[in-house]
Amino acid sequence: MLDYEKLISQKAKDMRPSGIRRFFDLAAEMPECISLGVGEPDFQTPWDIRDAAIHSLEVGRTKYTANAGLKELREEIGVWLQKRYGLHYDETEVLVTVGGSEAIDLAIRALVEPGDEVIIPEPCFVCYDPITTLTGGVPVPIATKEENDFRVTAEEIKAALSPRTKILVLGYPNNPTGAVLRHEDLEAIAEVLRDTNVIVLSDEIYSELTYGYRHESIASFPGMREHTIVVNGFSKTFSMTGWRLGYAAGPKPLIQAMTKIHQSCIMSAPTTSQYAAITALKDCDDDIEEMRRQYDLRRQYCVRKLNEMGLKTFEPKGAFYVFPDISILGLSSDEFCEALLKEKHVAIVPGNAFGASGEGFARISYAYSIDHLREAMKRIAEFVNEHKGE
Amino acid sequence: MDAMKLLHLLADDPRATVTDLADILGESEEEVAKTKDSLEAKKIICGYHTVINWDKTNIDHVDAFIGVSAKPERGTGYDKIAERIGKFPEVSSLYLTSGTSEFLLSINARTMREVADFVGEKLAPIDGVAATVTMFVLKKYKVNGVMLDMKAEIEDDRQLISA
Structure with a gap:
């Protein structure tokens, strides 16, 4: 018998199982549970996009594309970034990837030497830290604060900079805090x-889902284009998570x-x-608008309800996402979410799954x-009523 | 309150009660009822209709679209003649359109005979109506945004929890 434990690399062994995974297993045992735990849109991919994909198959577009992605798609991405955020990238400065996740992975792997530091404002999406660690880099978390509405500040970044700093991750609009x-x-x-x-690794995957505010990319600020890799994709904007398509745009050498x-x-x-994505960029402005309208209604509803029940x-x-402070009941994030799941069969994700500073909150x-x-x-x-005063 | 939000909610679900709407919008029931009444009074909300697939019942039912060529009248244009056509209860929708004929109307009747009688005895004799083209509906696939009898899309096959 092979001793697989001995064969598996130390780096792989050292990867911590994500807090989300643990919760998934708990919730999966409860078939009647209702979930508020997903990180993907509920809308179906707009039909025009699906139709374009079907057409591409009908005419036989079934081969590899250029490594960087279809030229037409990269050009359309450039047009989109210009139109939406005033950014200027030609097709040689765009790389089409398997989701935004791959773009994040590539950016970190292309830049980080062992010992290099990657500044990661937390709470945040779960992949920055493990990819940095796998690459031999050193994650330097910044705990963003509730009193700043979970915005990382210039002062906090300045304090975290060191001669070894290679990357600053900016994941805004933010998962899990919004x-x-x-x-x-x-x-x-x-x-x-x-x-x-x-280099700023600007993960802008939620850039189109903003409410009463238009997203701006740090790459559009004077002198910052040279410093920035913009990561974006189709998953959230066009409700295309299962299509696994994202992209990076940045300086040509990177x-x-x-x-x-x-x-x-x-x-x-x-x-x-990729063929579907061309249609998404060209023809789906109205779909984005309609999805945003619906999200906004739900957002306002959830914020109001949670505050009314005493969860700030x-x-x-x-x-x-909304990110309520659940500390009022005196439970940790894990305890709160586990008890909520067991007693009321509602699955939400403990805030600490997104970094230590998420403790006391839930997504x-x-x-x-x-x-x-x-x-x-x-x-x-x-649940809150039954546990208050305990 | 924001009347547009109320309109969108009612467009999605005309059966939503005032209590539901007030809860979703964070407004009082009185405020929602008042706004709804006002939208109805202004004829911004013109009705709440149910989409029924009569083919699945044993009630006889025939639908047809009729193109109507007509001449406008001095002073009133097409409005007067449209009013005359629209008064007939068989007419469920009536539009002035561009293209080969002036009006397009849809009618709901019980039998083809009824449709023929409507066209021959009521519609064609109206002053100003020059010609009609009747198209009987053979099968309905989609009505007012609702797919009838077609394969439903998967509702929600997302993972319970994801990053």
């Missing part, structure tokens, strides 16, 4: 970074280095998805129908 960075926040951060050698890694480990992103919740301006996704949300909020309110 926080966004305002113009003045980005301006101040740009001021701190402009004269350094630090995109070329990322493309080298990409061509070895991926070859090229799924061809069908700041108003998130982006993504599709609630509102990518669900309003009827689903109403039932879930009713149950959470019952």
Whole structure:
């Protein structure tokens, strides 16, 4: 018998199982549970996009594309980034990837030497830290604060900088908090970074899901284009999570280095998805608007209900999550979420799954129908009432 | 309160009660009822209709679209003649359109005979109506945004929890 434990690399063994995974297993044992735990839209991919994919198959588009992705798609991405955020990238500065996740992986692998530091404002999406560690880099977390609406500040970044800092991750609009960075926040951060050698890995996957506020990319600030790899994709904006398609845009030498890694480990992103994505960028402005309208209604509903039941919740301006402070009951995030799951069969994700500073909070996704949300909020309110005063 | 939000909610679900709507919007029931009444009074909300597939019942039912060529009248254009056509209860929708004929109307009747009688005895004799083209509906696939009898899309096959 092979001793697999001895065969598996130390790096793989050292990867911590994500807190989300543990919760998934608990919830999966409870078939009647209703979930507010997803990180993906509930809407179906707009039909025009699916139709374009089907057409591409009918005419036989079933082969690899260029490593960096279809030229037409990369050009359309450039047009989109210009139109939406005032960014300027030609097709040689864009790389089409398997989801935003692959773009994050490539950016970190293309830049980080062992011992290099990657500044990661937390709470945040779960992959930055393990990928940094796998690459031999050192994650440097910044605990963002509730009193700042979970925005990372220029001062906090300045304090975290060291001669070994290679990357600053900016994941805004933020998963799990829904926080966004305002113009003045980005301006101040740009001021701190402009004269350094630090690259911003700007994960803007939720850029189209903002409410009463238009997303700005740090790459659009003077002098910051050279410092930034913009990561975005189709999953959230067009409700295309299962298509696995994202992209990176940035200075040509960085995109070329990322493309080298990409061509070895991926070859090229799924061809069908790439054809679908061209239609998404060209024809689906109305679909985005309609999804945003529905998310906004749900967002306002959840924020109000949670505050009414005594769970202090700041108003998130982006993504599709709310991040209530659940400490009022004296339970840890894990205890709160486990008890809620067992007693009321509602699955939400403990805030600490997104970094230590998420302790005391929980992530609630509102990518669900309003009827689903109403039932879930009713149950959470019952739970809070039953545990108050314990 | 924001009347547009109320309109969107009612467009999605006309059966939503005032209590439901008030809860979703965070408004009082009085405020929601008042706004709803006002939207109805202004004829912004013009009705709440049920989409029924009569083919699945044993009630006889025939639908037809009729193109109507007509001449406008001095002073009133097409409005007067439209009013005359629209008064007939068989007419469920009536539009002035561009293209080969002026009006397109849809009618709901019990039998083809009824449709023929309507066209021959009521519609064609109206002053100003020059010609009609009747198209009987053979099968309905989609009505008011609702797919009838077609394969439903998967409702929600997402993982329970994801990052």
